[in-house]
Each structure stands twice: as structure tokens, then as C-alpha cells.
Amino acid sequence: SAVISQKPSRDICQRGTSLTIQCQVDSQVTMMFWYRQQPGQSLTLIATANQGSEATYESGFVIDKFPISRPNLTFSTLTVSNMSPEDSSIYLCSGYRDTEAFFGQGTRLTVV
Amino acid sequence: GENVEQHPSTLSVQEGDSAVIKCTYSDSASNYFPWYKQELGKRPQLIIDIRSNVGEKKDQRIAVTLNKTAKHFSLHITETQPEDSAVYFCAASTGTASKLTFGTGTRLQVTL
Numbered sequence: 001s002a003v004i005s006q007k008p009s010r011d012i013c014q015r016g017t018s019l020t021i022q023c024q025v026d027s028q029v030t031m032m033f034w035y036r037q038q039p040g041q042s043l044t045l046i047a048t049a050n051q052g053s054e055a056t057y058e059s060g061f062v063i064d065k066f067p068i069s070r071p072n073l074t075f076s077t078l079t080v081s082n083m084s085p086e087d088s089s090i091y092l093c094s095g096y097r098d099t100e101a102f103f104g105q106g107t108r109l110t111v112v
Numbered sequence: 113g114e115n116v117e118q119h120p121s122t123l124s125v126q127e128g129d130s131a132v133i134k135c136t137y138s139d140s141a142s143n144y145f146p147w148y149k150q151e152l153g154k155r156p157q158l159i160i161d162i163r164s165n166v167g168e169k170k171d172q173r174i175a176v177t178l179n180k181t182a183k184h185f186s187l188h189i190t191e192t193q194p195e196d197s198a199v200y201f202c203a204a205s206t207g208t209a210s211k212l213t214f215g216t217g218t219r220l221q222v223t224l
Contacts, residue, residue: 042216045212092155092156099144099208099209100146100161101209103155105154
């Protein structure tokens with residue numbers, strides 16, 4: 001099955017700073033997705049990242065807060081900007097292999 | 113947009129019993145319905161999926177049924193084992209390699 005390597009796996013950050021999360025896929029994928037999973041909750045889509053175009057953000061998420069890069073078909077980054085404690089969550093990237101969505105191992109972010 | 117509801121939120125069964133988790137969706141254009149298992153601290157893993165042209169699909173102890181008219185689908189686990197204990201998420205999407213809308217999750221506990 002396909003593999004996504006996501007890093008960092010966890011981080012503790014000071015409020016007001018930014019963190020960039022990276023996802024590397026072992027093969028090309030057309031679209032990558034970024035989800036947030038708050039403790040004990042479900043997964044909520046932040047944005048869809050296509051190569052060569054601006055990411056598409058879901059309601060409640062904005063580019064200034066969560067800028068995304070997609071420089072090629074195997075790599076994407078999500079930045080959580082100007083962090084506050086409310087941004088403490090698990091962030092997951094996802095891609096498709098054939099028709100199956102697979103996920104990175106997640107980044108557990110704690111903002112203090 | 114799509115809205116997926118999932119019930120129950122928690123489910124406790126004895127080993128060997130069956131477990132059923134139900135989801136309803138709102139968007140009649142949805143045509144792909146995967147189920148994910150997420151163990152504590154790990155990424156979601158696909159366990160079974162179904163497309164709208166199929167009413168039922170089975171894989172060993174796991175089966176999924178779909179009722180397009182009623183817009184609901186269900187996960188059935190038979191002969192449950194302690195290793196089935198996890199959080200299960202249903203999801204829906206409207207196309208191949210499209211964004212997923214997740215249900216709220218069901219915490220399944222299989223007791224000895």
C-alpha cells in the first residue's frame with residue numbers, strides 16, 4: 001500500500017509562532033488533503049492541495065492562517081501560522097492510491 | 113455541503129458478539145463510502161468501502177450495507193475480538209479521489 005511520511009510527528013510550540021508540517025508520498029498523487037482532528041473528535045478537512053494552483057479551503061479555514069504549498073506531485077506542506085492554544089490538535093495529510101485514501105501518521109501539535 | 117451523521121458514539125460488546133454502526137449522509141451525489149478504523153495514537157486505516165452501485169460488500173468478519181434511497185450505510189462486524197476495539201469512522205465523498213466528509217466516530221470496546 002502507499003506510504004505518506006509526515007513530519008514532525010509532534011511538537012510543542014509557543015503561541016504566536018508558526019509550524020510547518022511536511023508530507024512526502026512514495027508515489028505521485030494528484031490531490032492531497034489536509035485534515036485536522038481535535039482530541040477525541042472526528043477529522044475535519046482544512047483544504048485540498050493541487051499542484052500548480054492555489055489550495056481550496058473549506059469553510060472556516062483561511063489561507064493566511066493555514067498556507068499550503070504543493071511544489072510537486074509527491075510533496076506538500078501545511079503551515080499553522082500565528083498559533084494559539086486553540087490550534088492544538090492533530091494534523092493529518094492524505095492522498096489517494098487508486099480509489100483508496102491513505103493518511104500520514106499525523107502531527108500532534110500542542111500550543112502553549 | 114455533505115453532512116454525515118454516525119451512531120452510536122460509543123458501543124460496548126462482548127467478545128464474539130456482533131457490532132453494528134450506522135451512518136446517514138445528506139448529499140445524494142455521494143457515491144463512495146469508506147470505513148476507517150483508528151487505534152489510539154495512530155492514523156486512520158481503511159477497513160472496507162462501498163460504492164453506490166453496490167448494495168452490500170463483505171470481507172471476512174466485516175460487511176458494509178448501503179441504502180441509497182434512505183441515504184444510509186452501516187458497518188457490521190461479526191464475531192468481535194478484543195483487537196477490534198478502536199474508533200471507527202464512516203465517510204462519504206462524491207467522486208473518485210475526492211475529499212472525504214467524516215462521521216463523528218464510534219468508539220467500539222470489545223470486552224472479554
